[in-house]
Amino acid sequence: MSQNQNTTAYRGRGAQKNIHNRFLELSHEAREDFLEYCAKEGEVVDLNKTSYLPVFPKSIVNKVTSPDVGMSYSMNVYQGCEHGCVYCYARNSHEYWGYSAGLDFERKILVKKSAPQLLESFIKRKRWKAQTIVMSGNTDCYQPAEKHYQITRKCLEVFLRYKHPVGIITKNSLILRDLDLLKSLAKDNLISVHMSITSLSEATRRCLEPRTTTTKKRLKTAKKR
Numbered sequence: 389m390s391q392n393q394n395t396t397a398y399r400g401r402g403a404q405k406n407i408h409n410r411f412l413e414l415s416h417e418a419r420e421d422f423l424e425y426c427a428k429e430g431e432v433v434d435l436n437k438t439s440y441l442p443v444f445p446k447s448i449v450n451k452v453t454s455p456d457v458g459m460s461y462s463m464n465v466y467q468g469c470e471h472g473c474v475y476c477y478a479r480n481s482h483e484y485w486g487y488s489a490g491l492d493f494e495r496k497i498l499v500k501k502s503a504p505q506l507l508e509s510f511i512k513r514k515r516w517k518a519q520t521i522v523m524s525g526n527t528d529c530y531q532p533a534e535k536h537y538q539i540t541r542k543c544l545e546v547f548l549r550y551k552h553p554v555g556i557i558t559k560n561s562l563i564l565r566d567l568d569l570l571k572s573l574a575k576d577n578l579i580s581v582h583m584s585i586t587s588l589s590e591a592t593r594r595c596l597e598p599r600t601t602t603t604k605k606r607l608k609t610a611k612k613r
Contacts, residue, residue, distance in 0.1 A: 399584065400500070404438055407539075408457070413565075415428075422546065423523060426559065436458065438470055438495045438497060438532075439497070439571075440494060440497050440499050440533055440536075440537075441497065442499050442500075443467070443498045443499065444502060445502070445506065446506075447506060447510070448463050448464075448465070448502075448506035448507050448510065449461055449462075449463050449506075449507065449510045449521055450462050452525065455535050457525075459519070459520070459522040459525060460519055460520070461519055461521045461522065462521065462522045462523070462526060463503070463507065463521055463522070463523055464500075464509055464523070464526045464527050465499075465503040465523070465529055465539040465540055466497055466498065466499060466500065466527050466528075466531060466533055466534075467481070467482065467496075467497070467498035467500075467526070468482055468483060468485075468487070468492070468494065468497045468498055468527060468531065469493065469494065469497070469527035469528050469531050470495070470497055470533065471494075471523075471528055471559060471562065471597055471598075471599045471600045472493075472597070472598045472599050473496040473559075473597045474595075474596055474597075475491070475596065475598060478493075480494045480527045481526060482496075485498060494599075497533050497539055499533060500538070501537065501539060503542075503543055504539065504543050504545070504546050505537050506513060506534065506608050507521075507543050507547075508540075508546050508549075508550075508607040511546070511552055512550075513522075513551050516552060518552055518557060519552055519553070520554065520580070520581055521547075521555070522555035522556070522557065523540065523554065523556050524556060524558055525542065525557070526555060528558050528559055529543075529556065530556075530558040530560035530562040530563050534560075535562060536563060539565050540566070541565070541569065544566055544569040544570070544573070545572050548569055548572055548573055548578075551578060552575060552578065553578045553579070554578065554579055555580045555581075555582070556579070556580070557582045557583075558581070558582075559583065559584055559597065559606065560563060560601050561601040561605045561606060561608070561609040562601075562608065563581065563583075564609055583609060583610050585603060585606050585607065585610070587603065588603055589603070590602060590603055590604075
């Protein structure tokens with residue numbers, strides 16, 4: 389076996405390396421994030437934290453044309469997702485931004501601070517006929533970055549202000565922070581929330597979804613009214 393071959397798994401990451409970006413001639417250097425809670429004996433500790441990078445999109449709402457997806461419009465206030473689910477179908481979308489679908493997808497999170505303003509401009513369009521806009525069509529709107537930036541909450545405030553229907557897909561119990569807004573939207577039947585629970589086994593959850601809310605917390609969140 390080659391001496392340069394790494395046989396140690398990185399705890400707390402769904403991906404174990406960066407793969408070549410097919411849209412770029414040069415591959416990116418692989419670096420992982422530092423995790424205090426996984427700095428145990430025999431584990432690889434990364435000295436680089438997750439990066440939150442501001443981006444400035446011209447629009448925020450996307451029309452979904454796929455016939456096998458149960459939504460017509462979606463919006464994503466973050467690109468990339470620190471949850472690091474190994475099966476995530478959105479990983480390849482990170483390549484369009486010049487990053488890897490591997491570790492970069494989990495550690496380079498693109499933040500759209502202007503999302504609430506862009507959403508309001510979209511809703512106010514004269515030709516727009518209100519339809520449900522689903523948050524997290526690509527990446528989780530309640531991933532760890534939301535605790536600091538609160539972009540999802542600000543967008544929910546816009547939906548409430550205009551009495552506009554909205555859907556949410558998440559794996560994170562952080563959604564309970566915004567229970568006040570969710571209840572207000574629910575009074576007019578304007579909100580639907582979907583929380584995925586992949587497995588009741590914590591060992592399986594940690595393997596498949598290393599940085600998501602624990603299964604126990606998700607069950608408690610789903611039970612909350």
